[in-house]
Amino acid sequence: MQNRTEDRTEQRLDRLRGRAPRRRHDARTIAALTRNPGCARRAVLDAAGVDKELLARQIGFAAPFGQSPFAIVRGNVFEARVTADECAALLTLLAECLDTDAEAGADEATSSDVIYLDLGASGAGPDAEGPARRLERTEAVLRSEAAARAGAGSRAETRAEPRRTVLLAHPLLRLAVGGQDVYLEPDLLVIRPDGRAHVVEIKSFAVVDGQADGEKVAAAAVQAAVYVLALRRMLGTPAAVSHDVVLVCPKDFSNVPLATRVDVRRQLLALDHQLARLTTVQTLLDALPPEVTFDLAPAADGAPTRPAGELTDALDQLPARYAPDCLSVCELAFRCRQEAAGRTAALGASVREELGGIDTVAEVLDLAGGARTPTESQAEAAAHLMITARMYAEGLSAGQALAPPLAPLPAPAQLQASLSASHPVPASASASVSGGEHG
Amino acid sequence: MTAISSYARALAVATGTAAPTATVRHAHLSARPFVLVPLTLAGEANAPLAAMVGTAWDEATLLVVAQPRNRDLRFAFADQLAQIMLPHVLGFAAATEELTSGPRSLDAPQLIVPNPAGVEFVRLFARSTRFRSTEGEYAVAPNVPVLGRWLTFFAERAEIPGSSLMLAVTDLLGLHWATGQSALEDANLAALLGWIDPPPGLRGAAAARLAEDPRHCPPAGPTTDPGFDTEQLAPAIAAYDTAVAAAAADPAAGSAGVARAVTRLENLLRTQLQPTWDLVWRALDLLDGLPPGASVPARWETDRARYTGFHTYMVEEGLPQARRDGAVTAARRLNRIEQAQAAYDADRAFDDPLVMAQHRVTGEAFSGTVVAVERDRRIPNGRGKGRLVTRPLLTVRTEDPIRLTVGAKVVASSRRRQECVIEAIDIPPEGGGLLITLEARSGMGRSAVPAPGTVAEVGESLCYSAVLADGVRSAPMPDTADTPWTHGGPPEPYEPTEKDTAEAWE
Numbered sequence: 001m002q003n004r005t006e007d008r009t010e011q012r013l014d015r016l017r018g019r020a021p022r023r024r025h026d027a028r029t030i031a032a033l034t035r036n037p038g039c040a041r042r043a044v045l046d047a048a049g050v051d052k053e054l055l056a057r058q059i060g061f062a063a064p065f066g067q068s069p070f071a072i073v074r075g076n077v078f079e080a081r082v083t084a085d086e087c088a089a090l091l092t093l094l095a096e097c098l099d100t101d102a103e104a105g106a107d108e109a110t111s112s113d114v115i116y117l118d119l120g121a122s123g124a125g126p127d128a129e130g131p132a133r134r135l136e137r138t139e140a141v142l143r144s145e146a147a148a149r150a151g152a153g154s155r156a157e158t159r160a161e162p163r164r165t166v167l168l169a170h171p172l173l174r175l176a177v178g179g180q181d182v183y184l185e186p187d188l189l190v191i192r193p194d195g196r197a198h199v200v201e202i203k204s205f206a207v208v209d210g211q212a213d214g215e216k217v218a219a220a221a222v223q224a225a226v227y228v229l230a231l232r233r234m235l236g237t238p239a240a241v242s243h244d245v246v247l248v249c250p251k252d253f254s255n256v257p258l259a260t261r262v263d264v265r266r267q268l269l270a271l272d273h274q275l276a277r278l279t280t281v282q283t284l285l286d287a288l289p290p291e292v293t294f295d296l297a298p299a300a301d302g303a304p305t306r307p308a309g310e311l312t313d314a315l316d317q318l319p320a321r322y323a324p325d326c327l328s329v330c331e332l333a334f335r336c337r338q339e340a341a342g343r344t345a346a347l348g349a350s351v352r353e354e355l356g357g358i359d360t361v362a363e364v365l366d367l368a369g370g371a372r373t374p375t376e377s378q379a380e381a382a383a384h385l386m387i388t389a390r391m392y393a394e395g396l397s398a399g400q401a402l403a404p405p406l407a408p409l410p411a412p413a414q415l416q417a418s419l420s421a422s423h424p425v426p427a428s429a430s431a432s433v434s435g436g437e438h439g
Numbered sequence: 440m441t442a443i444s445s446y447a448r449a450l451a452v453a454t455g456t457a458a459p460t461a462t463v464r465h466a467h468l469s470a471r472p473f474v475l476v477p478l479t480l481a482g483e484a485n486a487p488l489a490a491m492v493g494t495a496w497d498e499a500t501l502l503v504v505a506q507p508r509n510r511d512l513r514f515a516f517a518d519q520l521a522q523i524m525l526p527h528v529l530g531f532a533a534a535t536e537e538l539t540s541g542p543r544s545l546d547a548p549q550l551i552v553p554n555p556a557g558v559e560f561v562r563l564f565a566r567s568t569r570f571r572s573t574e575g576e577y578a579v580a581p582n583v584p585v586l587g588r589w590l591t592f593f594a595e596r597a598e599i600p601g602s603s604l605m606l607a608v609t610d611l612l613g614l615h616w617a618t619g620q621s622a623l624e625d626a627n628l629a630a631l632l633g634w635i636d637p638p639p640g641l642r643g644a645a646a647a648r649l650a651e652d653p654r655h656c657p658p659a660g661p662t663t664d665p666g667f668d669t670e671q672l673a674p675a676i677a678a679y680d681t682a683v684a685a686a687a688a689d690p691a692a693g694s695a696g697v698a699r700a701v702t703r704l705e706n707l708l709r710t711q712l713q714p715t716w717d718l719v720w721r722a723l724d725l726l727d728g729l730p731p732g733a734s735v736p737a738r739w740e741t742d743r744a745r746y747t748g749f750h751t752y753m754v755e756e757g758l759p760q761a762r763r764d765g766a767v768t769a770a771r772r773l774n775r776i777e778q779a780q781a782a783y784d785a786d787r788a789f790d791d792p793l794v795m796a797q798h799r800v801t802g803e804a805f806s807g808t809v810v811a812v813e814r815d816r817r818i819p820n821g822r823g824k825g826r827l828v829t830r831p832l833l834t835v836r837t838e839d840p841i842r843l844t845v846g847a848k849v850v851a852s853s854r855r856r857q858e859c860v861i862e863a864i865d866i867p868p869e870g871g872g873l874l875i876t877l878e879a880r881s882g883m884g885r886s887a888v889p890a891p892g893t894v895a896e897v898g899e900s901l902c903y904s905a906v907l908a909d910g911v912r913s914a915p916m917p918d919t920a921d922t923p924w925t926h927g928g929p930p931e932p933y934e935p936t937e938k939d940t941a942e943a944w945e
């Protein structure tokens with residue numbers, strides 16, 4: 001029974017994607033997903049593995065996401081430098097950054113042996129070997145390391161087991177997202193002599209005098225938290241995976257690596273919470289008319305042939321939940337922004353809140369101008385908006401009376417006039433202000 | 440976001456152009472600002488790629504780093520920038536006025552960048568140049584570390600609210616107008632200006648969309664458009680590298696090739712910089728169209744004093760600023776920023792009724808008309824001996840939703856020197872708003888009777904606010920020498936070490 005449901009979901013998702021190759025989730029897209037967990041459109045398209053970037057281009061809303069070749073080169077050069085010679089340079093850094101007691105660390109780095117395992121070793125790339133096999137090997141290594149140490153613990157008094165550090169390069173992890181299995185590839189895992197695994201992420205943004213670009217650090221922390229969560233769920237023993245991850249970045253203006261320990265407990269909590277909130281894809285699919293597809297219908301040369309109109313209609317079947325944040329995380333943002341024109345949410349969550357949570361700009365202005373009778377739940381917001389409108393108009397005219405500006409600003413009366421001209425009191429709440437733009 | 444600015448955004452959506460959120464200009468604008476539009480190479484830690492600089496719209500100088508990964512070329516760029524910028528910056532130091540506290544320059548340099556990322560570029564570029572040594576193995580031109588120290592000064596002043604020594608244009612525009620898009624989208628200078636000053640026939644939203652297309656309008660930097668990097672910049676830099684290699688093999692024949700490759704890069708980077716350069720100057724013109732706020736000159740005086748102070752420091756000592764502040768310095772600095780913020784917020788509200796409008800919405804300010812005045816009221820001063828002080832009472836009728844309570848200190852924007860205290864708040868029997876009774880406590884001259892004109896008359900309209908500059912009091916800070924040992928003991932004054940100067944930069 002369970003299996004039949006899963007098959008049905010898989011089939012439906014395959015049909016949604018059509019003939020195009022599947023786009024897989026990664027830590028970055030999961031992090032993005034949790035930035036807008038309420039969006040059904042994105043949840044379904046990601047589950048189906050639809051190439052959102054291509055889709056956006058096909059409907060005329062190409063996303064502005066691209067990476068500069070210079071950034072890619074720099075990233076690769078730095079990663080190669082850090083991982084050269086089986087991560088030789090990294091070992092001391094890791095010991096320094098993860099040991100609370102610096103002296104013990106120095107001692108350890110010399111006395112404990114280090115095992116380096118490359119699970120994605122050249123030739124046996126993820127596709128050649130298949131993800132299942134690599135996943136199995138990752139899990140096997142982690143479990144046997146955990147077991148070895150548990151054994152050592154029980155007879156700790158008699159003779160100490162060799163205290164060793166294990167470095168795992170190119171491991172593969174699995175995480176269920178919205179009822180779908182997603183494979184993840186962290187840069188490195190390190191299992192310390194105390195038996196705890198730490199996620200290690202290599203990033204090429206610089207840390208200057210101990211400070212780095214806050215946004216980039218935040219993104220890296222969420223991404224690493226995704227790995228920690230996946231590891232914990234795979235192993236079933238949260239304590240075996242530390243909430244302290246290690247970011248390895250270039251120091252100051254050089255190429256010298258610097259390891260920084262980052263506590264991702266807060267990100268883990270948020271992720272856990274958001275992943276639980278993700279509606280399972282099946283529920284969303286059930287609400288979808290059976291004929292809907294995002295099959296780009298590639299021609300012989302791979303170019304999509306499905307008309308933009310059909311794709312747009314299909315998109316309309318999936319409810320979106322646009323917020324300005326989408327612009328930095330989702331390939332469909334330009335399309336969704338267009339749809340959201342005239343909505344207060346498109347101006348940002350805090351603006352919407354200041355406007356009393358009223359849905360559309362047209363409603364806001366009508367309530368503020370007294371041109372619309374508020375519903376019971378809008379009464380408080382409407383009263384606040386009316387005061388705001390009065391204060392704004394009085395402030396503007398008082399300011400102009402005090403110091404007449406050289407460039408004329410619209411007087412409140414003109415503003416009111418142009419407002420009512422651009423959108424007479426709408427008949428329905430969904431009337432969008434942007435309608436005036438085309439008219 | 441505030442209620443007023445959010446409402447203004449809603450208005451902008453409906454009208455199709457940005458709505459004003461200020462009626463006066465809240466920053467000083469120099470007659471000769473030094474505009475710097477920097478570009479960096481993607482992926483690198485603050486590697487300059489090019490810059491357009493100058494003090495007039497039609498006098499731009501283009502600086503280009505042909506191979507941004509080359510350390511020597513980077514410092515050559517720093518030297519070029521220093522040669523243009525330092526004479527300008529130092530040129531304001533000669534003309535001073537004598538104050539009791541010492542000399543103060545009559546004017547000061549002003550550095551303008553397109554956006555906050557430009558400020559961050561300056562901060563990091565300053566950090567990467569101020570410790571450089573002018574002798575030894577990694578010697579740089581003598582100008583370079585001096586430039587680094589001055590840029591550090593500007594970047595530090597940029598953190599102080601109300602200072603106009605270094606300004607980012609997008610911040611400046613955002614202070615005076617609200618667009619019909621989100622704050623996130625406002626970070627794009629071209630899109631922001633698209634709303635504030637749309638080209639004829641276009642509504643703000645359409646102008647902003649056009650401006651977001653990197654092919655139509657290159658980003659304001661310092662990061663370049665990845666498409667530009669791939670299609671144009673990468674081949675041009677590669678061509679330069681090839682030309683340099685050829686010249687190394689055959690100097691006689693190769694130098695023309697290098698010159699050609701550099702010219703190609705210059706032309707290419709000019710296409711990316713010129714549009715932003717023009718936008719910056721257009722924005723400055725727009726801002727110039729607003730009359731300055733009443734308190735702007737006073738804040739600029741502080742900036743001038745800081746400039747003179749730093750100039751003196753550079754002449755007398757001139758050591759580079761520390762990499763990081765010590766605990767006490769950092770705490771002092773935060774405190775200074777908080778105080779400056781409170782003073783700046785109050786200044787703006789008193790200068791500008793549209794800024795005050797926000798305080799009226801939240802009930803921290805109210806506008807009204809004087810309905811009664813007890814001008815010659817005198818009461819015992821409370822210190823015995825039967826002395827009397829002049830304490831006029833004013834009654835103001837307001838319709839505003841006030842949240843202030845009896846005992847609150849308020850000041851009227853048109854009478855900033857007179858502090859009043861709310862004595863009573865009554866609902867008039869005939870209805871219609873509130874009656875606020877205020878006791879005037881200062882600003883009436885020295886004689887027993889208030890000097891003429893120092894007390895408001897019946898019928899006068901006033902706006903009173905509790906947003907006072909002294910809202911944040913300075914927390915007592917230990918003297919530097921008394922730094923508690925928990926904070927690392929008395930900090931050493933910063934001296935650059937060998938390590939600082941030898942630091943790799945590649």
Ligand code: SF4
Pocket residue numbers: 036039040041042320321322323326327330331332333334336
């Ligand atoms: S851009 Fe659209 S599809 Fe993507 S997360 Fe936002 S609302 Fe959802």
